[in-house]
Every structure is written in structure tokens, then in C-alpha cells.
Amino acid sequence: MAGGIEVKTPEQILVMRRAGLVVARTLAALRDAARAGLTTGDLDRMARVLLAEQGATSSFLNYGAGYGVQPFPAVTCISVNDEIVHGIPGERVLADGDLVSVDFGAIVDGWHGDSALSFVIGEPRADDRELSEVTRRSMWRGIAAARLGGRIGDISAAIEGFVRTQPRRYGIVREFTGHGIGSAMHQAPDVPNHGRRGRGPLLVQGMCLAIEPMLTLGGEATATLEDDWTVVTRDGSRACHWEHTVAITRRGLWVLTAEDGGEAELTALGARFGPLGD
Ligand code: MG
Ligand code: MG
Numbered sequence: 001m002a003g004g005i006e007v008k009t010p011e012q013i014l015v016m017r018r019a020g021l022v023v024a025r026t027l028a029a030l031r032d033a034a035r036a037g038l039t040t041g042d043l044d045r046m047a048r049v050l051l052a053e054q055g056a057t058s059s060f061l062n063y064g065a066g067y068g069v070q071p072f073p074a075v076t077c078i079s080v081n082d083e084i085v086h087g088i089p090g091e092r093v094l095a096d097g098d099l100v101s102v103d104f105g106a107i108v109d110g111w112h113g114d115s116a117l118s119f120v121i122g123e124p125r126a127d128d129r130e131l132s133e134v135t136r137r138s139m140w141r142g143i144a145a146a147r148l149g150g151r152i153g154d155i156s157a158a159i160e161g162f163v164r165t166q167p168r169r170y171g172i173v174r175e176f177t178g179h180g181i182g183s184a185m186h187q188a189p190d191v192p193n194h195g196r197r198g199r200g201p202l203l204v205q206g207m208c209l210a211i212e213p214m215l216t217l218g219g220e221a222t223a224t225l226e227d228d229w230t231v232v233t234r235d236g237s238r239a240c241h242w243e244h245t246v247a248i249t250r251r252g253l254w255v256l257t258a259e260d261g262g263e264a265e266l267t268a269l270g271a272r273f274g275p276l277g278d
Contacts, residue, residue: 005189006182007206010276012111013247013254016182016208017276019113020245020256022056022106028259030076030104031119036096040078043102044089047076051106059105059112059185069228077103077116079230084173084214084222084239085116086229096122099132101241105185112185114210115257116243127217128238134170135215135240138162142178142193142211143246143262144271146253150203156195159213171216173239176231178211181245205250212243249274 001007008016029050030043051058058075065071072088079087079101080094086103094100103116118132138159145158155178163170178191189201193213218237225232233239246262247254252274255262266273 003201005180005201005207006187007204008182008208008247009206010249012182013206013208013249013256013276015109015111016113016245016247017254017256019056019106019108019111020115021259022051022054022108023104023113023115023257024259025054026050026106027102027104027115027117030102031117034094034100034119034121036094036121038094040080040087040089040092040094043078044074044076047104051075056106056108059107059114063185072229075104079103079239079241081238082233082236084216084231084233085176085241086231088227088229094121097125099128099238099240101239103241103243110183112181112183113245113257114181114185114243115245116212116241118240118242130168131170131215131217131238131240134163134166135213136242138213138215139211139242139244140265140269142213143244143253143255144266144269146203146209146246146248148203148205148248151198151200152189152191152203153195153199154197155209155211156192156200157197160194163213163215171218171220171233171237173214173216173220173222175222176214178209178243181208181210203248205248207248208245208256210243210245212241214239214241249276251275
């Protein structure tokens with residue numbers, strides 16, 4: 001531990017990479033399978049099968065038990081259109097033009113991986129495509145800003161700075177943040193999606209973070225539905241969520257939930273790609 005933050009050994013990060021690949025492959029399969037006419041519950045059932053096939057268990061199922069809320073009843077969070085995060089999969093039928101965010105977490109040998117991606121069913125509206133692309137790219141800016149010896153605020157400032165330099169104004173959701181991750185899904189420190197460089201905890205070797213911007217086409221205010229979980233935009237505007245789990249290694253950054261470890265995106269942004277192992 002360093003300042004209340006769990007620091008992982010290289011061996012532990014290698015196990016987290018296995019969890020990360022389960023997450024990456026499951027999310028890719030769900031994105032490829034999603035089409036109009038399927039329900040969000042169909043996608044969740046598919047994720048349960050893939051999780052079992054890969055010998056992993058869910059980070060999400062029964063999350064929150066004992067905290068006075070309904071324990072989370074699924075292995076994915078599927079959030080559609082004005083839903084930002086934590087949507088509960090069920091009978092909702094996906095339709096052409098829906099903007100869908102899927103968040104998924106897996107445990108391998110006690111270590112977690114957590115990632116989310118967004119896509120549109122059928123033909124996307126231009127502003128939805130752009131919202132998803134700006135959210136995705138802001139995530140990569142945040143990841144690439146994580147440098148040994150830097151601070152959490154560097155990540156936050158990179159995300160916010162990228163979003164604020166877009167020609168159009170987006171809402172940056174503030175009530176939910178990224179987080180440390182490792183032997184539990186949610187750990188210290190929080191990783192806000194807005195903030196200032198040079199602030200917050202020091203970034204050290206062995207730290208693992210889930211970096212997850214949530215943007216909207218409207219305002220930043222959120223509301224939680226009666227199901228205890230689904231977070232929506234208060235103004236009904238559409239929202240988008242992307243997330244990766246990244247490890248800070250002695251060699252650089254390793255995006256544990258990206259199939260290529262983040263090599264392509266990190267290299268393009270001038271950040272050091274630093275996988276462990278051979
Ligand atoms: Mg997540
Ligand atoms: Mg997360």
C-alpha cells in the first residue's frame with residue numbers, strides 16, 4: 001500500500017491482464033452481436049456464458065449487497081440513450097439508432113478488470129457518433145497522461161482539456177469517476193474526469209486505474225432511477241461512456257483491458273507502452 005492505494009506486484013498485474021483480456025474479448029463479442037430486436041437481457045446472458053467459458057467470475061453480479069440497495073442483478077451494465085451508467089439489462093428491446101454503452105467487469109484468481117465501450121445500433125446519427133468518438137478519445141488522452149511521477153490530476157486535466165477544446169460543448173459527468181482497481185473493483189484513488197494538472201495522489205509503479213469518462217450531449221446533472229442503479233441525464237440528453245483499466249509499470253503503461261495492451265493508441269499519442277512479461 002502507498003497512501004491508502006494498493007500497489008501491485010508485476011505478478012499481480014499479470015493476473016489482472018488475464019482478467020482484462022476476458023473483459024476485452026467479452027465486450028468485443030457483445031458489440032459484434034448487438035443488433036435491433038435483441039434485448040439488453042439477451043446480451044447479458046451472452047456475457048454470462050462467455051465469462052464462464054473463460055473461467056472467470058463477475059465483478060458486477062450482486063455488487064452493493066449489504067449497502068441498502070438492491071444488489072446488482074446482472075454481469076453487465078447496459079445503458080441506452082439518456083442512460084449514462086449502471087443500466088440494468090432486462091426486457092428492453094434494442095432499436096436502430098440506439099446509443100448503447102456496455103460496462104463489464106471480470107475476476108480472475110481474485111483480481112479484477114473493468115472496461116466499457118459504446119456503439120450505435122444500425123445507422124448512427126452524426127451527433128451520437130461524434131459523442132462516442134469524443135468520449136473514447138478523451139479516455140485515451142487521460143490514459144496517455146498517466147506518467148510515472150505524475151499525479152492523478154494530470155489524467156483528469158487531459159480528459160477535461162480534450163473535451164473542452166472540441167468545437168461543440170459536451171457535458172462532463174462529475175458525480176461518477178474512475179477509480180483504483182485490483183483485488184477489489186473499486187479502490188482508492190478516485191480518478192475524476194475534470195481537474196487540474198499536478199493535483200491529487202502521485203502516480204507510482206504498480207498502480208492500476210480504471211479511467212472512464214462519461215459525456216453527454218447536454219448538461220452534467222444526473223438522476224438515479226427507482227431501480228437504485230440506472231443513472232440518467234436529468235435533461236434527457238444522450239450520454240456515452242468508455243472505460244479501460246490501465247497499469248502503471250516500470251516500463252510505461254499497459255492497458256490491461258485492450259486486446260493490444262493499448263500499444264496502437266499509446267504510441268500514436270506519444271506515451272510509453274510498457275507491457276510486462278516476455
Ligand atoms: Mg466499469
Ligand atoms: Mg469502473
